Amino acid sequence: MLNLIFCELLKLKRSKMLPLSIVGALATPIMMLLEALQTHFEHPEQSFTLSDIYENSLLYVMLLMNMLIYVAITAYLFSREYTEKTLKTILPVPVSRNKLVNVKFFTLLIWSIMLSVVSWIGSLVLSTIYHFIFGLDDFYFTASLQWLIKFVLSGIMMFFTVSPFAFLAEKTKGLVAPMIISAVMVMGNVALCNQNIGALYPWTATFFLLEGKTESTGYPILLSIGIIIFVSVIGFCVTFHYFKKEDLK
Amino acid sequence: MEYIIETENLVKQYGAATVVNNINIHVPRGNIYGLLGRNGAGKTTAMRMMLNLVFPTSGTIYLFGVDCRENTEKLYCKIGSIVETPGFYENLTAYENLELLRRLRGKQKKEYVQDALKVVGLQNERTKPFSDYSLGMKQRLGIAAAIMHKPELLILDEPINGLDPIGISEIRLLLSELSQKYGTTIFISSHVLNEIEQIADIIGVMHEGKLIEEVNVEGLHKSNRRYLEFKVSDTLAAVKLLENHYRITDYLIQEDTIRVYDHTYNSGEINKCFINNELLVTQVNVYEENLEDYFSTLIGGGGIA
Numbered sequence: 001m002l003n004l005i006f007c008e009l010l011k012l013k014r015s016k017m018l019p020l021s022i023v024g025a026l027a028t029p030i031m032m033l034l035e036a037l038q039t040h041f042e043h044p045e046q047s048f049t050l051s052d053i054y055e056n057s058l059l060y061v062m063l064l065m066n067m068l069i070y071v072a073i074t075a076y077l078f079s080r081e082y083t084e085k086t087l088k089t090i091l092p093v094p095v096s097r098n099k100l101v102n103v104k105f106f107t108l109l110i111w112s113i114m115l116s117v118v119s120w121i122g123s124l125v126l127s128t129i130y131h132f133i134f135g136l137d138d139f140y141f142t143a144s145l146q147w148l149i150k151f152v153l154s155g156i157m158m159f160f161t162v163s164p165f166a167f168l169a170e171k172t173k174g175l176v177a178p179m180i181i182s183a184v185m186v187m188g189n190v191a192l193c194n195q196n197i198g199a200l201y202p203w204t205a206t207f208f209l210l211e212g213k214t215e216s217t218g219y220p221i222l223l224s225i226g227i228i229i230f231v232s233v234i235g236f237c238v239t240f241h242y243f244k245k246e247d248l249k
Numbered sequence: 250m251e252y253i254i255e256t257e258n259l260v261k262q263y264g265a266a267t268v269v270n271n272i273n274i275h276v277p278r279g280n281i282y283g284l285l286g287r288n289g290a291g292k293t294t295a296m297r298m299m300l301n302l303v304f305p306t307s308g309t310i311y312l313f314g315v316d317c318r319e320n321t322e323k324l325y326c327k328i329g330s331i332v333e334t335p336g337f338y339e340n341l342t343a344y345e346n347l348e349l350l351r352r353l354r355g356k357q358k359k360e361y362v363q364d365a366l367k368v369v370g371l372q373n374e375r376t377k378p379f380s381d382y383s384l385g386m387k388q389r390l391g392i393a394a395a396i397m398h399k400p401e402l403l404i405l406d407e408p409i410n411g412l413d414p415i416g417i418s419e420i421r422l423l424l425s426e427l428s429q430k431y432g433t434t435i436f437i438s439s440h441v442l443n444e445i446e447q448i449a450d451i452i453g454v455m456h457e458g459k460l461i462e463e464v465n466v467e468g469l470h471k472s473n474r475r476y477l478e479f480k481v482s483d484t485l486a487a488v489k490l491l492e493n494h495y496r497i498t499d500y501l502i503q504e505d506t507i508r509v510y511d512h513t514y515n516s517g518e519i520n521k522c523f524i525n526n527e528l529l530v531t532q533v534n535v536y537e538e539n540l541e542d543y544f545s546t547l548i549g550g551g552g553i554a
Binding site for chain 1: 263294297300301302303304321322324325326328330332333334335336337338339340341345348349350352353354355378391394
């Protein structure tokens with residue numbers, strides 16, 4: 001299994017997807033800095049804290065930017081074996097189909113957490129620069145550490161909710177369909193992030209749970225968790241089942 | 250006889266289409282088995298089933314005498330393969346791609362990678378990623394990947410695709426050497442009948458999903474018929490002369506030519522007889538029915554590829 005993990009990581013060597021995803025994960029902190037600068041110059045009387053920046057960052061990370069990136073990564077990890085026609089080379093080695101999918105999901109999990117941490121680091125670095133130039137209220141490193149836990153958890157939760165896209169990538173053998181569907185899904189996020197029913201939409205439900213907003217929507221937390229689990233379990237099951245039974249023509 | 254590959258009523262259907270229809274292939278240990286057939290004959294699907302890439306609709310595949318669905322890890326580590334154009338990770342170099350396969354196999358010596366690259370002449374391609382390779386280089390890397398772990402069985406689907414004539418010759422020599430020196434069993438498909446003819450011990454012919462012939466090449470060469478061909482002005486008069494003067498009855502008339510399969514008399518003697526009897530002979534040839542003719546006849550004309 002360790003060899004499989006090593007090989008999966010080796011496959012990413014010189015891959016453009018890795019630096020691109022890191023740049024993508026830094027987009028949210030940059031957007032936050034621009035927003036902070038705009039607020040500073042337009043409404044100098046307004047003050048905000050490090051936590052405010054992290055809260056907004058988490059919203060963009062979970063509902064917009066990183067969600068798109070994680071879907072792109074998922075589609076890349078699962079479809080590249082088809083587009084580069086490598087399955088006919090590695091499966092007869094032999095490599096177990098189940099193990100291969102397992103390792104891909106594991107890589108996706110590590111990658112998602114890593115990108116969430118990149119977003120956190122980006123927010124911290126840019127907030128620090130802002131703090132030294134313009135000043136931020138309640139700027140404590142310990143506060144940012146609390147947000148680190150939330151960002152890592154967001155990466156883990158998003159990993160679970162992107163599992164259906166792995167199946168979609170396997171089925172369509174490319175990036176296009178998952179990316180189009182993810183764009184629709186993100187539009188759903190935008191529409192529902194301020195609605196109570198967002199607690200029942202798996203991709204906003206994760207954000208509500210992490211921010212402790214689910215209770216205020218009036219929907220039971222267990223129902224929200226149940227929907228997230230249902231979507232991710234279905235995603236994992238169909239991905240494993242399809243790959244195990246698929247004829248590689 | 251010990252068969253390294255043996256299929257039993259192997260069938261593959263996609264919907265209503267039967268791509269592989271009840272084939273029974275027998276590949277003896279240490280032999281080179283050439284699988285021939287036109288595009289769409291079912292060769293690649295049969296090979297993919299042997300490599301566990303495609304699942305049979307029915308039938309069984311025995312590899313090394315064992316059902317290929319049992320103990321796959323032990324069975325497949327003894328096999329090297331290429332299926333059509335080899336697929337490798339585009340962003341990795343030849344060395345990295347082989348290193349990845351070495352690690353996936355586990356318990357393999359590190360030198361195997363460099364040795365395999367040397368065999369196919371790619372040892373100096375240290376920095377070029379696979380995406381920048383020519384088709385011939387990709388094919389060479391595929392061969393290196395197939396042989397690097399010193400397998401007992403090679404399953405090669407169109408391995409010489411994209412290779413230049415020198416490359417083809419090198420690969421032919423390599424395969425012959427592997428078979429003769431190390432006793433490697435090779436199951437190879439190709440469109441190039443001539444190539445298969447030169448290296449194979451046994452030839453199987455697939456047509457429309459069926460295995461219509463499985464024949465020993467040596468026996469086939471022995472049974473190939475030589476014939477004399479005369480292009481004459483009057484075939485009926487010529488036939489009369491053949492029957493009356495030489496008692497030849499083994500002949501075939503094709504428009505204005507006669508094929509004589511009887512080797513009792515030489516072409517000069519028969520030609521002289523025709524001329525003496527005022528027949529105009531415009532062409533005399535000595536032919537040997539080659540494998541292509543044989544297989545073309547077998548699958549109903551139009552060539553094997």
